[in-house]
Amino acid sequence: MARKTPEEARQTYDAILDAAEAVFCERGVSQASLCDIASAAGVTRGAIYGHFRNKVDVFSRMYERVHLPIERLAEAGADSQAPDPLGRLRSLLIKVLQDTAADPRQRRVLEILYHKCEMTPELGALVERQQALRARALGHTRRFLGNAVACGQLPAGLDCERAAVGMHAYVTGLIANWLFDPASFDLGAEAEPLVGWYLAALQEGGGSAPCSRHR
Amino acid sequence: MARKTPEEARQTYDAILDAAEAVFCERGVSQASLCDIASAAGVTRGAIYGHFRNKVDVFSRMYERVHLPIERLAEAGADSQAPDPLGRLRSLLIKVLQDTAADPRQRRVLEILYHKCEMTPELGALVERQQALRARALGHTRRFLGNAVACGQLPAGLDCERAAVGMHAYVTGLIANWLFDPASFDLGAEAEPLVGWYLAALQEGGGSAPCSRHR
DNA sequence: AATCATACATACATGTATGTATGATTGCGA
DNA sequence: TCGCAATCATACATACATGTATGTATGATT
Numbered sequence: 001m002a003r004k005t006p007e008e009a010r011q012t013y014d015a016i017l018d019a020a021e022a023v024f025c026e027r028g029v030s031q032a033s034l035c036d037i038a039s040a041a042g043v044t045r046g047a048i049y050g051h052f053r054n055k056v057d058v059f060s061r062m063y064e065r066v067h068l069p070i071e072r073l074a075e076a077g078a079d080s081q082a083p084d085p086l087g088r089l090r091s092l093l094i095k096v097l098q099d100t101a102a103d104p105r106q107r108r109v110l111e112i113l114y115h116k117c118e119m120t121p122e123l124g125a126l127v128e129r130q131q132a133l134r135a136r137a138l139g140h141t142r143r144f145l146g147n148a149v150a151c152g153q154l155p156a157g158l159d160c161e162r163a164a165v166g167m168h169a170y171v172t173g174l175i176a177n178w179l180f181d182p183a184s185f186d187l188g189a190e191a192e193p194l195v196g197w198y199l200a201a202l203q204e205g206g207g208s209a210p211c212s213r214h215r
Numbered sequence: 216m217a218r219k220t221p222e223e224a225r226q227t228y229d230a231i232l233d234a235a236e237a238v239f240c241e242r243g244v245s246q247a248s249l250c251d252i253a254s255a256a257g258v259t260r261g262a263i264y265g266h267f268r269n270k271v272d273v274f275s276r277m278y279e280r281v282h283l284p285i286e287r288l289a290e291a292g293a294d295s296q297a298p299d300p301l302g303r304l305r306s307l308l309i310k311v312l313q314d315t316a317a318d319p320r321q322r323r324v325l326e327i328l329y330h331k332c333e334m335t336p337e338l339g340a341l342v343e344r345q346q347a348l349r350a351r352a353l354g355h356t357r358r359f360l361g362n363a364v365a366c367g368q369l370p371a372g373l374d375c376e377r378a379a380v381g382m383h384a385y386v387t388g389l390i391a392n393w394l395f396d397p398a399s400f401d402l403g404a405e406a407e408p409l410v411g412w413y414l415a416a417l418q419e420g421g422g423s424a425p426c427s428r429h430r
Numbered sequence: 431a432a433t434c435a436t437a438c439a440t441a442c443a444t445g446t447a448t449g450t451a452t453g454a455t456t457g458c459g460a
Numbered sequence: 461t462c463g464c465a466a467t468c469a470t471a472c473a474t475a476c477a478t479g480t481a482t483g484t485a486t487g488a489t490t
Contacts, residue, residue: 001468002455009467028333030245033447047468049449118243119330119395131396138399165392165400166385166409173388174381180334181346184353185380194381201416219437220487227437248477261439264479433489440483446476453470460462 013051015041017062025108029059029117056124059117063126066109070096071133074140085147086154086199093171093195100175101188107179114176138164145202154202163202170198228266230256232277240323244274244332271339274332278341281324285311286348289355300362301369301414308386308410315390316403322394329391353379360417369417378417385413 004012019041023032034055038045052058074092082088099106119127141164148154174194178187219227234256238247249270253260267273289307297303314321334342356379363369389409393402 003457003466005457028245028335028337030243030333031335031337044469050467115334118245118333120243120246122243122246134392134396135399162405162408165405166412169388169392170381170385172392173384173386176391177349177384177387181349184350190377190380193377197381201419204416204419224437259439265437
């Protein structure tokens with residue numbers, strides 16, 4: 001086929017990633033063949049092999065395309081010693097939830113990550129990268145909470161480690177459950193009260209020992 | 216091959232499901248071939264086709280083998296008007312988390328469900344069944360919480376719907392995150408304080424409007 | 431004891447995904 | 461203007477996984 005201009009080549013590159021998003025989301029990563037992706041993008045497999053090494057490479061680039069901006073956002077807010085850490089954490093969490101509900105691309109990619117792919121060694125270093133990512137996110141959250149304790153926004157007795165684990169579970173659980181059944185609740189509308197209520201609970205109970213015994 | 220006694224046949228049936236658990240967990244459902252499962256079980260593919268229709272059938276039976284008991288447990292506790300609904304909910308949630316941490320079979324199957332399979336139409340009616348299951352679990356939780364409000368164990372202003380959604384996200388998020396990286400925290404040991412803290416937070420804040428504005 | 435049905439192994443045909451090698455056409459630098 | 465190299469299509473060889481058809485030997489039945 002004829003040689004294309006660099007911009008045209010870039011367009012087919014993006015078209016392949018867009019098609020991969022759609023096909024991965026419909027049939028799952030394993031059941032999606034490069035032939036499916038190619039026809040969805042309006043090209044042949046040869047075009048894919050010209051831009052990517054294999055399906056794992058397509059997946060990685062598709063993933064990084066939406067992941068890197070989010071990651072930069074999270075990194076930016078945690079390190080500084082700016083005031084009102086609790087408010088910044090609140091804004092960040094609400095933004096993550098609302099963006100998930102509103103941005104179709106982020107929504108599709110997260111849906112693929114949570115429900116349409118298998119975290120096996122076949123996906124290369126993705127699993128290790130995701131675990132490292134989760135560890136970093138936990139660290140950011142813990143630092144946010146620690147700063148909030150230092151500012152007096154949260155009680156001094158707060159177990160920041162446990163609270164960070166719980167908050168991460170809460171947020172990822174909300175996203176995963178909503179993506180699994182979007183009709184079950186309105187994530188965009190509920191994002192602010194859900195996050196606000198959780199942070200308010202941190203201000204009261206504080207993650208210390210349970211207040212009442214079970215049984 | 217020689218005909219086996221019914222008990223021996225039952226043993227190979229179970230061996231196939233055990234092998235499927237292991238192979239699904241290692242390589243993911245899509246990448247696991249019936250040949251892999253057969254050799255892991257010490258039989259040939261012919262034996263599998265004698266007991267199951269195809270791979271989806273193997274998956275379904277393997278899933279139902281551990282799922283049905285849990286479901287019955289959840290059903291049993293929610294319907295009656297027994298006293299101390301909050302304490303029963305607490306015990307149930309703690310038991311779910313601790314069983315996940317302790318029972319290898321439940322742990323493997325949940326790991327497959329959360330991270331080693333793709334929720335696509337290829338798995339037959341699994342997705343719809345899971346969504347219906349989640350809806351039922353939300354209903355149970357909402358009823359638990361409603362009873363607790365009626366008993367005065369939770370504040371009258373509690374938004375039971377939102378609290379149930381949040382609690383389901385919290386618990387499933389804890390399970391999914393721990394299965395994804397079991398070294399990140401000790402689910403068995405943290406189960407009681409994590410659940411206890413969440414329920415204590417319900418007693419205080421009550422899931423109403425957020426207590427402080429963001430930004 | 432003869433017969434049938436069961437439990438499983440073996441073998442084969444089919445479809446399909448993959449990777450690569452090759453070809454055609456043209457943008458772009460010298 | 462010439463030629464290189466880039467972009468993508470086409471063709472082909474390979475490898476599996478699947479489903480099914482068939483074979484076989486024995487427990488169960490009358």
